[in-house]
Amino acid sequence: MGYSYQQQIGLPSPQRRAVAGKDLAPAMPLLDVTDLTVSLTAGGRTAAIVEQLSLRLERGKCLGIVGESGSGKSTAAMAIMGLLTDGPLQVSGQILFDGANLAQMRPAEFRKLRGTGIAMIFQDPMSSLNPVMRIGDQIVECLQAHRRLTKSSARGKAAQALARVGMPDPEGMMHRYPHQLSGGQRQRVMIAMAIVFEPKLLIADEPTTALDLTIQAQILQLLKKLSRELNMALVLITHDLGVVAGMSDEVIVLYSGRDVERGPTQEVLENPQHPYTRGLLGAHPSMDGECGRLAPIAGSPPAIWQRPSGCAFRDRCPAAIDDCATVKPQHVAMPQQAHHVACLLHATPPQAKETA
Amino acid sequence: MSQSSHPALEIRDLSVEFRASANRGLFEKPATFKALSGISLDIRQGEVMGLIGESGSGKTTLGKAIVGLTETSTGSICIKGQHVDPARAAGRRALARLVQMVFQDPYASLHPRKIIGQTLSEPFTIQGTASRADLRSRVRSLLQRVGLSPEHAARYPQHFSGGQRQRIAIARAIANEPPVIIADEPVSALDVSVQAQILNLLEDLRKEQNMAMLFISHDLSVVRHLCQRIAVMYLGRIVEIGAAKEMTAAPAHPYTTALLSAAPRVKARNRVQAAPIVLSGDVPSHAAIPSGCPFHTRCWLYEQKGCPARCRTEMPRLETLPGGRQAACFFPEEAATPARSPAAACV
Numbered sequence: 001m002g003y004s005y006q007q008q009i010g011l012p013s014p015q016r017r018a019v020a021g022k023d024l025a026p027a028m029p030l031l032d033v034t035d036l037t038v039s040l041t042a043g044g045r046t047a048a049i050v051e052q053l054s055l056r057l058e059r060g061k062c063l064g065i066v067g068e069s070g071s072g073k074s075t076a077a078m079a080i081m082g083l084l085t086d087g088p089l090q091v092s093g094q095i096l097f098d099g100a101n102l103a104q105m106r107p108a109e110f111r112k113l114r115g116t117g118i119a120m121i122f123q124d125p126m127s128s129l130n131p132v133m134r135i136g137d138q139i140v141e142c143l144q145a146h147r148r149l150t151k152s153s154a155r156g157k158a159a160q161a162l163a164r165v166g167m168p169d170p171e172g173m174m175h176r177y178p179h180q181l182s183g184g185q186r187q188r189v190m191i192a193m194a195i196v197f198e199p200k201l202l203i204a205d206e207p208t209t210a211l212d213l214t215i216q217a218q219i220l221q222l223l224k225k226l227s228r229e230l231n232m233a234l235v236l237i238t239h240d241l242g243v244v245a246g247m248s249d250e251v252i253v254l255y256s257g258r259d260v261e262r263g264p265t266q267e268v269l270e271n272p273q274h275p276y277t278r279g280l281l282g283a284h285p286s287m288d289g290e291c292g293r294l295a296p297i298a299g300s301p302p303a304i305w306q307r308p309s310g311c312a313f314r315d316r317c318p319a320a321i322d323d324c325a326t327v328k329p330q331h332v333a334m335p336q337q338a339h340h341v342a343c344l345l346h347a348t349p350p351q352a353k354e355t356a
Numbered sequence: 357m358s359q360s361s362h363p364a365l366e367i368r369d370l371s372v373e374f375r376a377s378a379n380r381g382l383f384e385k386p387a388t389f390k391a392l393s394g395i396s397l398d399i400r401q402g403e404v405m406g407l408i409g410e411s412g413s414g415k416t417t418l419g420k421a422i423v424g425l426t427e428t429s430t431g432s433i434c435i436k437g438q439h440v441d442p443a444r445a446a447g448r449r450a451l452a453r454l455v456q457m458v459f460q461d462p463y464a465s466l467h468p469r470k471i472i473g474q475t476l477s478e479p480f481t482i483q484g485t486a487s488r489a490d491l492r493s494r495v496r497s498l499l500q501r502v503g504l505s506p507e508h509a510a511r512y513p514q515h516f517s518g519g520q521r522q523r524i525a526i527a528r529a530i531a532n533e534p535p536v537i538i539a540d541e542p543v544s545a546l547d548v549s550v551q552a553q554i555l556n557l558l559e560d561l562r563k564e565q566n567m568a569m570l571f572i573s574h575d576l577s578v579v580r581h582l583c584q585r586i587a588v589m590y591l592g593r594i595v596e597i598g599a600a601k602e603m604t605a606a607p608a609h610p611y612t613t614a615l616l617s618a619a620p621r622v623k624a625r626n627r628v629q630a631a632p633i634v635l636s637g638d639v640p641s642h643a644a645i646p647s648g649c650p651f652h653t654r655c656w657l658y659e660q661k662g663c664p665a666r667c668r669t670e671m672p673r674l675e676t677l678p679g680g681r682q683a684a685c686f687f688p689e690e691a692a693t694p695a696r697s698p699a700a701a702c703v
Contacts, residue, residue, distance in 0.1 A: 242620025
């Protein structure tokens with residue numbers, strides 16, 4: 001092949017490429033992940049939970065990562081946060097954050113970065129908050145872990161953070177316990193804690209899945225507002241294509257640990273190229289238009305030890321061909337800028353490639 | 357089905373009260389709060405009624421009250437014209453013949469130590485609807501009806517995926533072909549790609565068996581797809597009820613409009629262009645239901661109309677509108693069109 005895997009995936013946006021072409025120093029992306037692989041070895045076998053994931057994210061932008069349970073989306077986020085280093089999983093690949101290689105960072109250094117540079121919020125705010133500690137004390141604890149602050153100035157900052165996330169009566173809230181708050185309020189507390197140091201990157205792992213639609217709308221609006229105000233990049237992990245549609249600039253669709261399709265959100269959702277993305281869009285009933293019979297994807301996602309060879313989706317794919325069993329599909333750029341798909345149906349046949 | 361026959365499920369003026377035990381003095385009377393008040397609902401045979409609302413609106417409580425898992429305070433429930441009283445122990449077995457429930461989490465609703473064959477035999481043995489000799493073949497055909505293979509009867513729940521487990525839970529519910537099924541968020545624990553399989557199965561079973569279903573969900577697109585009619589609940593009351601397509605095209609209650617506006621849409625052309633209506637705050641507590649219209653504290657229409665005193669003082673009743681829809685709002689004609697976001701007209 002004439003070009004490397006890196007060149008095929010994660011291409012910069014057209015504007016940036018133009019700048020690079022003029023030999024000006026291209027702006028470094030805030031987050032630049034190359035070939036991130038997280039694998040699990042057990043009983044002499046190795047399986048990849050996340051396989052060769054590459055992504056780039058600019059300051060202030062939002063990247064959506066969509067996938068079903070078990071697709072590896074949370075594991076990828078944990079790997080970026082450096083939370084998997086002591087566990088049974090092997091992490092490889094390069095993670096550049098603001099120029100620093102996170103994969104080689106010492107634990108003490110990384111701990112300083114977490115919270116101040118990169119922050120993360122999780123799906124279930126109740127299990128992320130300490131149930132026997134007042135909200136205010138939890139935020140103060142977080143503040144004092146990173147900065148030398150007096151109790152009173154830390155409390156002032158905590159109240160400011162709570163006000164910033166739209167909490168009514170921030171001073172009063174400081175004295176409450178997590179169980180006294182509603183789900184939406186707890187998620188606001190989590191967000192307040194995450195943005196207290198104005199991080200450059202916020203990873204939100206299913207931040208609204210446990211919430212009602214009306215509260216989900218509030219939280220998404222809040223994340224959007226904060227990202228704009230703080231010029232904070234956002235990685236939004238979700239299973240809901242609708243959430244991504246309204247929030248992210250770019251989207252990556254994960255299936256069985258592999259990035260099967262990526263591109264500008266609008267382009268991917270309006271013009272999906274991978275059979276899995278198409279399947280996902282077809283399987284969900286629409287809010288408008290006719291209610292015909294739904295077209296489900298057959299079967300269910302494979303367990304990590306039972307992933308088929310070749311393309312992991314081939315067992316469930318309506319368009320699978322013989323080659324799918326043997327060839328691992330690589331990313332192919334679609335004619336539309338920055339839209340990439342990993343599917344043999346879109347790959348140039350090998351003969352044609354050789355002549356080209 | 358003749359027009360004169362009874363609806364499959366008929367609920368009249370149903371209320372459920374809970375006692376709050378916390379935060380009271382030793383000699384104080386326990387505070388009670390109404391989880392459901394004055395619910396009236398008919399579901400015809402072969403009809404799926406969607407029930408939507410935020411958490412705490414009483415959707416699940418209503419489902420539980422119908423199958424007798426929650427004590428009711430007032431009101432009546434009739435299934436196929438037959439008055440049912442879940443409180444009487446003797447009535448419970450008879451009730452189980454009339455109504456069955458499918459729960460949200462198929463990981464919690466199946467007995468982990470029983471093979472599927474045992475789980476699915478129980479409805480027949482308890483109701484005495486199959487002889488011992490028939491039992492095996494009944495279970496086999498039941499599994500086939502929900503799209504599983506008869507060999508699955510010998511396995512434990514842990515061997516199945518979420519979607520398969522939900523099929524088993526559905527098989528258990530339909531074993532004795534009850535006229536009414538309560539499905540409480542049956543697809544919300546499932547992955548998107550599997551959801552559609554279960555929705556299609558429910559649709560097929562409804563057609564085959566002509567059963568009535570109360571489908572509880574928070575996912576508007578799913579409800580719109582599956583249900584003929586939708587009831588919207590807020591703080592234990594039904595605020596709007598009507599045909600699914602018409603309601604989602606032009607809601608007659610501002611709460612429905614807000615729910616529709618909050619639903620994420622995948623396609624850009626379907627998305628509300630201007631800012632969606634984002635309701636402020638959370639659902640108020642049942643212990644302190646606002647005066648007048650319970651929704652007025654979060655209502656965008658109330659603000660838009662300059663806070664009419666009527667909304668604060670008078671409780672709007674569920675009124676029938678032209679076209680047969682019912683809504684509990686003083687201004688149903690204006691509920692579909694928020695002035696501050698003109699594009700919302702396409703909701």
